[in-house]
Amino acid sequence: MATHRLNSMEVKRMNRNAIYRYLYHRESTSIQEIAQALNLSLPTVTQNLKELQEKELIVETGLFESTGGRKAKSLACNSVAGYALGLDVTRNHVGIVLIDLSGKVVKNVRNLFPFANEESYFQGVGRLVEDFVEECGIDRSKLLGAGIALPAILTGDRQSVSYATVIDFKGGHVQRFAEYIPYPCILSNDANAAGFTELWGEQDMHNVVYLSLNNSVGGSFIVDNQIYAGKNHRAGEFGHMTVVPEGRACYCGQKGCVDAYCSARILSDSTGGSIVEFFRLLGEGQEPQRTIWEEYRNYLVVTINNLRMLYDCDVILGGYAGAYMEDYLDSLRELAAAKNTFEPDGSYLRVCKYKLEATAVGAAMELVTDFIDSI
Ligand SMILES: [Zn+2]
Secondary structure (H helix, E strand, C coil): CCCCCCCHHHHHHHHHHHHHHHHHCCCCECHHHHHHHHCCCHHHHHHHHHHHHHCCCEEEEEECCCCCCCCCEEEEECHHHCEEEEEEECCCEEEEEEEECCCCEEEEEEEECCCCCCHHHHHHHHHHHHHHHHHHCCCHHHEEEEEEEECCEECCCCCEEEECCCCCCCCCEHHHHHCCCCCCEEEEEHHHHHHHHHCCCCCCCCCEEEEEECCCEEEEEEECCEECCCCCCCCCCHHHCECCCCCCECCCCCECECHHHHCHHHHHHHHCCCHHHHHHHHHCCCCCHHHHHHHHHHHHHHHHHHHHHHHCCCEEEEHHHHCCCHHHHHHHHHHHHHHCCCCCCCCCEEECCCCCCHHHHHHHHHHHHHHHHHC
């Protein structure tokens, strides 16, 4: 192993970053607490805090109650020191969110704006973004950039699209968007972005499988807080695992894929495309929703059990459909447990935390993560 002595600049940056992260995960803290937790001297912590304060990345939030002697200052991260935009580009819509550094959604909007691989479309997206930023009324210099999530598989450098059937953008480059969005732009895969939101703020959870149940089924596998992309950036394409040999036709051209049985469309086709309405009627015990759900659930449970067997970590139900499955979680857990060789309960199964614009939020969070890494 190559040894590398850290120079003083590197040590300084590491300390500053550690201090910022310590603050990031707490509502407020004191200089003394930081010094103790990170095993740093008080002068080191004080000097770093001064620098972070000068950059307006942290703020004083008051004084702690004292048990005698001088009261300690309470400090916290300044969550409005930066913002990130997230876009969820789908076949028919463009969802846009603005989040602050804490991951809080400041504003969101969903526009009906069908994808078209032509100049006027990208120009239009640029206009939607500008109008949205205008309405947010924030200082544009604080914008870290725009994360753009696509229903597509990206190339290794994430600059362009290697495979796309849901939108006609195979071979498309990030520059097509960046031309009309005057902030740094990065591309994300939609399900990876949504999966990313589930680990946000979770200090004790590092691995997760996210099953994205949208009009097309996808997913992501996150190991050690990093998305596992696979050799060809196709890891987590759970929608094209075979659940029924020679089964129903999938849009991909194969037969029996998970997508053909578990896409949100299977449910919402009975309610004119509305997933909200489907779950409302199901809640009332109406037909045909009940029968559709029971059949859907059987394939879903097989998929869930397979994912648990593959990865042995929490499995999260996400996407438009997954977000509504809270009321059915107990029965899904029971059914999943009944299929499981090793476990008597299905508590590893959960429903996504971010129910609103999870994909757009996740795309924006990637920028915030990069920003925090750079502090
Ligand atoms: Zn398929």
